[in-house]
Amino acid sequence: MKNLLYLKDxxxxxxxxxxxxxxxETYSDPKxxxxxYSFGTAHHRAIHLIERYEGITISGLLNxxxxxxxxxxRVLRDLIKNKSIIVKKGEIDSRQRHIFLNEKGKKLFNEIFLEQKKRIHNALKNLDSDSVLKFKNVLSKIINE
Amino acid sequence: MKNLLYLKDxxxxxxxxxxxxxxxETYSDPKxxxxxYSFGTAHHRAIHLIERYEGITISGLLNxxxxxxxxxxRVLRDLIKNKSIIVKKGEIDSRQRHIFLNEKGKKLFNEIFLEQKKRIHNALKNLDSDSVLKFKNVLSKIINE
DNA sequence: TATTTTGGGTCAGTTATATTGACATATCTA
DNA sequence: TAGATATGTCAATATAACTGACCCAAAATA
Incomplete structure (x- = not known):
C-alpha cells in the first residue's frame, strides 16, 4: 500500500x-x-457456473x-427435472458426472444474464478500460487471499 | 466505455x-x-450498519x-436481548426508534471487523491508491445503477 | 378538530437454502 | 484385493427470509 489514506478502517x-x-443488487435483478421457472438464487448460481465451466463435475461445482x-x-435435481441441464458419465473416470446446459438451460441462462448484464453494462459504459481492469484486479485479490 | 474489449459478455x-x-468470502470470515454469540450473518449485517450509521432508524435499516x-x-430482538444494541425513542418524532451499539455491541463489532479487515487489507496492501479509488468507483456505479 | 398517514411492533404460517450425520454404491488406485 | 474417491440419498434441523393480517401511537393534514 503506497498510500495509507486508503487503508483507514x-x-x-x-x-x-x-x-x-x-x-x-446484482443477484436480485433476475429474480x-x-x-x-420456480427457481431461486441457488439455481441461478449453479446455472451460471455450469454455463461458464461446461462439463464441470459435481465436485467441481461443490468447490x-x-x-x-x-x-x-436438491438444486441439480430441480434443474434436471426441468430439463435445463443434462448429466453425463465421465468417459475417463465413470464415477464422475459432467454437467451441461441443454437448449432449455441455455435459454434460461441467457434470459437471466440479460437482466444482470444491464446493471454491469450501465456501470461500466462511461468508464475507461483502466478502471475496469483495476476493478477486476482488486476483486480477484479480495477473492484469492 | 472507451474500449469495448472490456464489455464483452x-x-x-x-x-x-x-x-x-x-x-x-468477505462475509464468511467472521462466522x-x-x-x-449464537448470531448469524443477518445479525452481522445489522450490526455493521448500526455501527456505520449511528442512531439509524428502523426504516433506515430496512431501506x-x-x-x-x-x-x-427477529434480528434486532436477538441483539437487544444480548445487550449489544440499545433503542431510543426519537426526540423530534417520537414514533421513530434510533438504534445504537452499546459497549458489548462495539466489542462484538470490532471482533468481527478485525476478521474481515484482514482480507481487504491483504488485497489492498500492495496496490497503488489509484487502483483502490477506481475499485471503489466501479463498485459504487454497480450499486447505484 | 377529525381523519389519514406514517413508523413501528407482532402473531402465525410458509418458503428457500443451507446444515449435520449416517449410509449406500460404483469405480478407481495402489 | 483393500482402501480411497465420486456421487447419491434419507432424515432431521437451522437460518433467514417471505406473505398476510392485525395493532397502536404519533404525526401530518384536510
Missing amino acids: DHIKDFIEQIFYAYR KILKK KLKITKQSLN | DHIKDFIEQIFYAYR KILKK KLKITKQSLN
Whole structure:
C-alpha cells in the first residue's frame, strides 16, 4: 500500500458494505425471471457456473459453490427435472458426472444474464478500460487471499 | 466505455461470478466469531450498519437491508436481548426508534471487523491508491445503477 | 378538530437454502 | 484385493427470509 489514506478502517468498512450491496443488487435483478421457472438464487448460481465451466463435475461445482453435496443435489435435481441441464458419465473416470446446459438451460441462462448484464453494462459504459481492469484486479485479490 | 474489449459478455460474466465470491468470502470470515454469540450473518449485517450509521432508524435499516420488518425484528430482538444494541425513542418524532451499539455491541463489532479487515487489507496492501479509488468507483456505479 | 398517514411492533404460517450425520454404491488406485 | 474417491440419498434441523393480517401511537393534514 503506497498510500495509507486508503487503508483507514472507515474505508475498509465502506468496502465491506459496498460489496454486500453489489452482490445483493446484482443477484436480485433476475429474480422475477427465476420465479417464472420456480427457481431461486441457488439455481441461478449453479446455472451460471455450469454455463461458464461446461462439463464441470459435481465436485467441481461443490468447490466453487462451497455448499454441501446435499444442498447442491436438491438444486441439480430441480434443474434436471426441468430439463435445463443434462448429466453425463465421465468417459475417463465413470464415477464422475459432467454437467451441461441443454437448449432449455441455455435459454434460461441467457434470459437471466440479460437482466444482470444491464446493471454491469450501465456501470461500466462511461468508464475507461483502466478502471475496469483495476476493478477486476482488486476483486480477484479480495477473492484469492 | 472507451474500449469495448472490456464489455464483452464473457467479461461481464466473470464480474458476476467474482462479485459472488467476493461477497461470500468477505462475509464468511467472521462466522466463527458470530457463532460464539449464537448470531448469524443477518445479525452481522445489522450490526455493521448500526455501527456505520449511528442512531439509524428502523426504516433506515430496512431501506439499506431491503428485508421485511418482520425479518429485521427477529434480528434486532436477538441483539437487544444480548445487550449489544440499545433503542431510543426519537426526540423530534417520537414514533421513530434510533438504534445504537452499546459497549458489548462495539466489542462484538470490532471482533468481527478485525476478521474481515484482514482480507481487504491483504488485497489492498500492495496496490497503488489509484487502483483502490477506481475499485471503489466501479463498485459504487454497480450499486447505484 | 377529525381523519389519514406514517413508523413501528407482532402473531402465525410458509418458503428457500443451507446444515449435520449416517449410509449406500460404483469405480478407481495402489 | 483393500482402501480411497465420486456421487447419491434419507432424515432431521437451522437460518433467514417471505406473505398476510392485525395493532397502536404519533404525526401530518384536510
